[in-house]
Amino acid sequence: MMTRRGFLGFAGAVIATALGMACTQEEKPITTPTPEVKEKVVVKEVLKPLPMPPWPYKKIDPDYAAELGYQGYMGKTFDGEKLPGKACCFGAFYAIVKPLAEEVGSPYTEFLPVASIATVGEGGLVGWASLCGALNGAAWAIWLVAPEEEAKKVIDELYAWYMYEELPKYTPPKAMKAELSPFPTSVSNSVLCHASVTNWCEVSGYKAFSKERSERCGRLTADVAKKAVELLNAVHEGTFVPAYPLDDKTKSCKSCHTKGSALENTRGKMACWSCHTEEGAMRVEQVKGHPEI
Ligand code: HEC
Numbered sequence: 001m002m003t004r005r006g007f008l009g010f011a012g013a014v015i016a017t018a019l020g021m022a023c024t025q026e027e028k029p030i031t032t033p034t035p036e037v038k039e040k041v042v043v044k045e046v047l048k049p050l051p052m053p054p055w056p057y058k059k060i061d062p063d064y065a066a067e068l069g070y071q072g073y074m075g076k077t078f079d080g081e082k083l084p085g086k087a088c089c090f091g092a093f094y095a096i097v098k099p100l101a102e103e104v105g106s107p108y109t110e111f112l113p114v115a116s117i118a119t120v121g122e123g124g125l126v127g128w129a130s131l132c133g134a135l136n137g138a139a140w141a142i143w144l145v146a147p148e149e150e151a152k153k154v155i156d157e158l159y160a161w162y163m164y165e166e167l168p169k170y171t172p173p174k175a176m177k178a179e180l181s182p183f184p185t186s187v188s189n190s191v192l193c194h195a196s197v198t199n200w201c202e203v204s205g206y207k208a209f210s211k212e213r214s215e216r217c218g219r220l221t222a223d224v225a226k227k228a229v230e231l232l233n234a235v236h237e238g239t240f241v242p243a244y245p246l247d248d249k250t251k252s253c254k255s256c257h258t259k260g261s262a263l264e265n266t267r268g269k270m271a272c273w274s275c276h277t278e279e280g281a282m283r284v285e286q287v288k289g290h291p292e293i
């Protein structure tokens with residue numbers, strides 16, 4: 001396990017590196033060196049620890065966040081300039097942290113280069129198609145800027161919105177992977193990359209590894225970043241009202257299966273019926289004409 005001291009040291013070192021002043025070397029003493037004894041090099045580290053989150057928030061323009069989310073997904077700006085990361089998770093994270101680096105400055109400015117680590121969330125985390133990377137990256141950014149209780153409310157709302165909404169909605173000024181008009185939309189019924197992508201493939205007829213699907217996820221990242229910022233702005237101004245409660249069916253499942261209920265054998269807020277009922281995930285045994293497995 002990393003000790004707290006170890007972590008702060010690491011964070012400080014990261015900042016120091018980011019600022020290009022990782023270490024300074026003392027000048028060589030002007031003495032005749034004894035051949036057997038090696039010269040001692042003193043290394044001084046300049047450490048500036050990051051403050052504990054939440055960090056200060058300033059209202060972000062949701063349309064700007066959408067554009068940054070899309071470009072972040074593509075790993076480059078509309079002008080072709082390379083960004084420090086790429087893909088869905090980085091795109092959503094970057095879309096929130098970058099405007100704050102511009103408007104608030106420190107500590108976001110020093111932190112921005114580290115945002116590249118969010119690339120790990122690509123495709124539901126290095127392609128596992130678990131949690132949608134855009135939702136993942138947005139949640140980290142929300143946690144960075146909002147106190148815990150507010151962050152949880154915003155994330156709940158963002159995730160529920162994502163499950164029930166027709167997406168993508170965003171149209172870039174210039175499509176970077178594929179131009180389709182009208183752009184096909186779908187409802188994921190899930191926060192999972194797998195369900196989200198595959199439902200879209202089903203509706204649109206495009207393949208999961210096609211450039212059209214990639215374009216779709218870029219636009220979706222823009223949508224998630226925009227929605228996250230709208231919610232953060234609302235919390236910031238004290239006008240936040242949740243509009244996406246859990247659906248009734250999921251509530252009913254939870255009445256017997258979750259904390260404090262008779263069975264208490266599940267956790268979670270995902271729509272149970274997206275997997276467990278007839279309208280939910282398909283069982284391969286029920287697929288007509290499916291090859292023997
Ligand atoms: C009135 C209470 C109640 C409600 C509401 C309810 N369940 Fe259950 N569920 C049960 C009980 C009781 C069992 C059996 C538990 C056992 O035998 O271990 C069960 C078992 C299950 C199982 C396991 C089946 C198996 O093979 O062991 C699944 C999956 C399940 N429920 C999903 C759901 C879903 C999804 C919903 C909502 C659409 C739901 N349940 C709503 C009471 C409920």
Ligand code: HEC
Pocket residue numbers: 192250253254257265266267268269270271272273274275276
């Ligand atoms: C993303 C798909 C998914 C969602 C959403 C989901 N489940 Fe499950 N659930 C599973 C899988 C996969 C298993 C494990 C099945 C197995 O290994 O037999 C499981 C297992 C269960 C079991 C135990 C089944 C058994 O064999 O005894 C219960 C009960 C259950 N889920 C209830 C729920 C409830 C209630 C919800 C909503 C709060 C829910 N699940 C949401 C996929 C899902």
